Amino acid sequence: MDHHPSIGSGAVERLAAVRAIVETTSANTALVCQLGLVARDLYSVTAHCRQRCLYCMGSMGSVIPLALGLTSGHRSLRVLALEGDGSLLMNLGTLVSVRRYGSSRIGMIIFDNRCYESTGIQSSQPEGFSIEHLCVGAGIRTEVAKNQEEIRDWIKVCWPKQASPAVLVIRSRINTSSSPRIGELPEVLGERFRAWLSSLEKTEEQ
Amino acid sequence: MKPYLLESLRSADINWLLVVPSSGLNELYRSYEGVNRCLYLTREEEAIAVASGMSLTGAHPLVVMQQSGVGNCLNAVFSLSEAYDIFFPILVYDRGEDDINPVQRISSKLTGSILVALGCVTIDFSVPESPQHFLDTIARKQRWIITLP
Numbered sequence: 001m002d003h004h005p006s007i008g009s010g011a012v013e014r015l016a017a018v019r020a021i022v023e024t025t026s027a028n029t030a031l032v033c034q035l036g037l038v039a040r041d042l043y044s045v046t047a048h049c050r051q052r053c054l055y056c057m058g059s060m061g062s063v064i065p066l067a068l069g070l071t072s073g074h075r076s077l078r079v080l081a082l083e084g085d086g087s088l089l090m091n092l093g094t095l096v097s098v099r100r101y102g103s104s105r106i107g108m109i110i111f112d113n114r115c116y117e118s119t120g121i122q123s124s125q126p127e128g129f130s131i132e133h134l135c136v137g138a139g140i141r142t143e144v145a146k147n148q149e150e151i152r153d154w155i156k157v158c159w160p161k162q163a164s165p166a167v168l169v170i171r172s173r174i175n176t177s178s179s180p181r182i183g184e185l186p187e188v189l190g191e192r193f194r195a196w197l198s199s200l201e202k203t204e205e206q
Numbered sequence: 207m208k209p210y211l212l213e214s215l216r217s218a219d220i221n222w223l224l225v226v227p228s229s230g231l232n233e234l235y236r237s238y239e240g241v242n243r244c245l246y247l248t249r250e251e252e253a254i255a256v257a258s259g260m261s262l263t264g265a266h267p268l269v270v271m272q273q274s275g276v277g278n279c280l281n282a283v284f285s286l287s288e289a290y291d292i293f294f295p296i297l298v299y300d301r302g303e304d305d306i307n308p309v310q311r312i313s314s315k316l317t318g319s320i321l322v323a324l325g326c327v328t329i330d331f332s333v334p335e336s337p338q339h340f341l342d343t344i345a346r347k348q349r350w351i352i353t354l355p
Contacts, residue, residue: 032259054262058285062255065247066286069259069267072222072245077263093248097256101245190290194262201264 007115007123010171011146014111015041015179017170018082020148021109022046024155025080028200030054030070030193032063033082036118037178038111042082044179051196055182055189061091064108068098071105074197076204078105080155085112085131086124095138102165107155110135113172121174135167142167207233208331208353214340215268220295222260222267224253226275228299230355234270250279257294258287266294273300273317273352274310283349293347298326300352326350 018041025031031046032054033039039055046053056063067081088095088110098106112131116122125131135142143158145151145168154168182189211234215223223238225231225246238244247253250271257267271279276298286292298321301310327343329336329351343351 054290056286058289059251059255059282061251062258062282062286065252065255066259069256069261070263071259072256073260073263073265073267091249091252094252094255097245097247097252186289187291190262190292197263 006127007113007121007174010113010173012148012151012170012172014038014113014172014175015045016148017111017145017151017172018042019045020151021080021082021155022049024152026078027052028078030067030077030079030197031082032056032066032070032079034063034084034087035060036084036087037175038082038084040179040181043182050189051192053189054193057182057186060087061094064088064091064094064098064106067106067108068094068102070197071103072101074201076105077197077200078107080107080109082109082111084117085110085114086116088131088134089124092134095135095140098165099139104162104164104166106165107159108135108140108165108167109151110167110169111172112169113174115174117174132167132169135169140165140167142169144169144171146171207231208336210334210336211331211353212237214329214331214337217337218341218344219266220268222257222265224257224260224267224269226250226253226269226271228270228272228275229301230299231270250275251282254279254282254287254296258290258292261292261294269294269296271296271298273298273321274313276317276320287349293349295344295348296350298350298352300354302355305355321350321352324350326352328352328354330354 035056063081067079223244253269260267
């Protein structure tokens with residue numbers, strides 16, 4: 001039997017981390033978020049800024065390439081992709097694509113709880129494995145946050161200084177409670193986000 | 207390259223080419239590489255997500271893949287692009303049931319039935335009517351387009 005003592009043993013509480021991200025990012029930074037508990041947390045703390053958030057409800061592994069597409073299609077948009085360790089593992093090749101084609105306007109925050117929490121806390125990594133080493137191995141500047149202050153500092157100070165896409169790995173712990181499910185249809189979420197992007201473009205043209 | 211393929215894409219204002227390894231279309235890739243608008247991606251579902259992001263900004267990407275990659279991307283198409291009402295076309299290069307590789311022949315036959323179920327349109331880019339056919343297909347928001355060798 002394989003034991004995984006490190007599952008969810010990080011210091012950062014997921015909802016508090018999501019709140020810190022929302023509070024620290026500027027109003028014209030897009031947040032694209034993986035499916036599951038992180039998206040539910042993000043939805044629960046972004047009632048005041050829904051328009052700049054794209055909450056995924058499916059397609060694991062899609063938020064980093066989504067960020068690549070958004071920043072390639074828009075000349076000035078900054079995008080934070082909120083991803084999980086398990087979801088990133090489903091689409092590792094995208095680290096190579098982001099390194100190859102991505103701009104400094106892409107920030108990637110990986111919630112690393114070492115498990116698939118949304119589906120019942122199955123282990124996602126062997127002991128001693130390190131998500132940040134994967135990102136470093138792809139040639140991407142990578143930092144690790146162990147508390148909310150380090151998250152805020154990365155968003156405010158570290159990410160803006162980067163000349164290429166950057167990663168922040170958050171050591172998160174398992175939550176015994178979860179935020180409510182997202183109460184809107186995906187096409188509504190998509191249309192609102194599209195309208196916000198369009199309004200940004202018009203503002204820049206003026 | 208089929209003589210009307212590039213013209214078809216230009217007439218539809220396709221301004222990004224998102225390519226997952228696929229045979230038979232090298233000249234097309236080079237024409238978009240020349241203006242830094244061709245991205246070579248690692249897997250089909252990744253291309254779907256990149257195209258979704260671009261489309262949300264108002265860009266006009268085209269995803270190009272081989273028929274053998276169709277199965278890889280269905281979840282991303284269904285649960286991201288379709289679910290969030292994000293349209294962009296996907297050009298599937300079907301190597302056909304006469305391909306020299308027996309695995310591709312099987313893949314072509316079986317994937318063909320899936321593409322029919324998805325409402326695909328086959329366009330022959332060797333005929334002069336194909337640019338208009340391509341434009342009409344996109345105007346109807348038909349996502350899946352097959353081209354044959």
